[in-house]
Amino acid sequence: MTQKAISFSPAEYRRRLMLTRAAMAERDLDAIFIEDPSNMAWLTGYDGWSFYVHQGLIVTHNTDPVWWGRNMDANGARRTAWIGEDVIRPYGDEYVQSTSRHPMQHLAALLKEMGFETARIGVEMENYYFSAKAYTTLLAELPQAEIVDATALVNWQRAVKSDEELTFMHRAARIAEKMVLGAIDRSDVGVKKNELVADIYHDALTGADGHWGDYPAIVPMCPSGADASAAHLTWNGAELRSGECTFFELAGVYRRYHTPLSRTVFLGTPPEDMKRAEAALVEGLEAGIDAARAGNVAGDIARALAGPLDRAGIERGARCGYSIGLSYPPDWGERTISLRDEDETELLPGMTFHFMPGLWTPEWGLEITEPVLITDRGPAKPFCNLPRQLFVKADRNSIMAPLDHSDPILAASLAAQELSKENPI
């Protein structure tokens, strides 16, 4: 047995467990069963691509969190989670994707063995990994228990980041800058989309400043032209074309901590409506970042953004950001705080958001976004340092004189290098 590879200090994991137990006590829960892999990792360090089968943690008030999962993944728990051997409780492969058995039958037996047959147990009703069938099976197997909705109970404890977590996000930010700058730099007429993404992944995983890159919870988004009117199309083998813009919605990731960042590149001369939208968007971003202060609420950021956009006649109709941090596919958001008018969550120092006011029209998509940290006083601090602009690159096939497009990119690159020297994390 080799050494465990644990990401955080024992004190940090104690802090997390204490917060979770306090939230459980507040809701009078004897135990919670959580399948969200982000919550599993946040509480124990457990890390593996095993969430395509049922697995989870049983969190109680008086034992270490119990890791429950497939037998072949128990070694993964032994190697990545701080918990002891006595709380690693695997199930046999006969439960995996079976038509005659469900893993929740095994879990229910374990909960009974632990004394929770008549307990009040929280489950994550709205989660990718706790299926409808998991719920109905658990209900049937534990008829005397009170199974209640504890969706996002753990997620909410993750909203304010510790210094240890922020260190990871700063490392991820350096990777994000490298990815976005590289993508803009390589964009040119005739470059194939899949080859561009191959290089983006290469930049992501080789990492930055000596820190290796982890996989993003969402694959790189980089639609071009009218495809960019669809927010979530992935790539194909088509070439970048003159007169089109391409947005890059990417995230640098360090040990599952995400710092997303988006910029857009236009090959040729952007149309007037896009330039007006860019100006309003940049003004809205600045206003939003200025409103992103401790004591304000999430909705204040959305309202600050809306001012300049409204004046430019742009109605977005979608939320403009979300809480970020530790994540697993299929989403890199934390699924708690949304930046939108109706969200009255108070902003606290240490909260981290992807301020993401993407604009999608039927003809094009424009994304200039910022990952930000709420600080003790003053406006939010962006994690990244790239110019907030639409990057315009001369079309080599156009009859126009080439624009001097290398300057903003070079400047941004140098700025990012300077920033990383200031923050040698």
Next chain:
Amino acid sequence: MTQKAISFSPAEYRRRLMLTRAAMAERDLDAIFIEDPSNMAWLTGYDGWSFYVHQGLIVTHNTDPVWWGRNMDANGARRTAWIGEDVIRPYGDEYVQSTSRHPMQHLAALLKEMGFETARIGVEMENYYFSAKAYTTLLAELPQAEIVDATALVNWQRAVKSDEELTFMHRAARIAEKMVLGAIDRSDVGVKKNELVADIYHDALTGADGHWGDYPAIVPMCPSGADASAAHLTWNGAELRSGECTFFELAGVYRRYHTPLSRTVFLGTPPEDMKRAEAALVEGLEAGIDAARAGNVAGDIARALAGPLDRAGIERGARCGYSIGLSYPPDWGERTISLRDEDETELLPGMTFHFMPGLWTPEWGLEITEPVLITDRGPAKPFCNLPRQLFVKADRNSIMAPLDHSDPILAASLAAQELSKENPI
């Protein structure tokens, strides 16, 4: 509005819809609501990374499948699915990750509008994307409907591949060979794991034979040494070391169609127990492929594999494969047929499996796997053509004479090139 990018012929989509409706009729279902993104793509072509919010298809007996999803993803449906504008029915962003509204409230209203208020409606109870809360919300909103479990109803229709689908899987197979060969070729003492994976992704996405590569539904698995005892650990920044083996569990992907393939590399001299396991495993693979014939059942493959492994004293205790084809994260299997003793599904020509008898001991992991196609007569046909062996590479730091390790790799590379010339798909 530019041209739609549809992957398959109209006849192919008609075939799929007909099969689905027949299965619905057999179970007396008026409609099914499916969230599984693989099923959505299989029936309509819809493709986008939008499954982190609720979306789905309503399949009926007399209308085109109705695409239902987030407003900002409707353009994605317009651009990738063959269905008409009249059946694209988006919901507003106020339902997204809201604590006061659930998208299923919107879906229920749509189902009522379509005349299904008192209908018998199938849902995918065991699926990553149909949450427990989605189920209870739908129940509450449609109290007069009969909501029944139709888990994998569509998945089962996907088991036998059409020629159009097999063409995609052959293209994916060429990418898989390139990825695995490249990974073995680059493996060496001191190579960092994350840099190895960066190159694997680059190989995956640049594609092969002029066909672009899509993202795999599972990230590359390549644990080393004792980490390889854990089946699903992802990479980190550690270096490959002498005396350790690393397995590569990868998939080539062409337009969401997966052809998974695994091989293992040892740096230095493998221990005797690993060499014995390799011999038994290769014999078991051959026996299993020979048993993978039309008319036999899935369990026959597992039993054929078990013979040589039993004789070598190896007890696996896990299924040894699964049906493959079109997939989205978090799993590249189809979640229907499992290769294990108790699965009595009859093998039919056109079925495709990842025959995946990974061996994981506390000290190491060994994966030699084959994606195979059930044919009209005779044993299954492997999609890929790499030697079935543990690849041993001399440790440059060892005092041993260097092994002539380049030959098998070179031979495999040449063989793969020959194969792709024979099958110029």
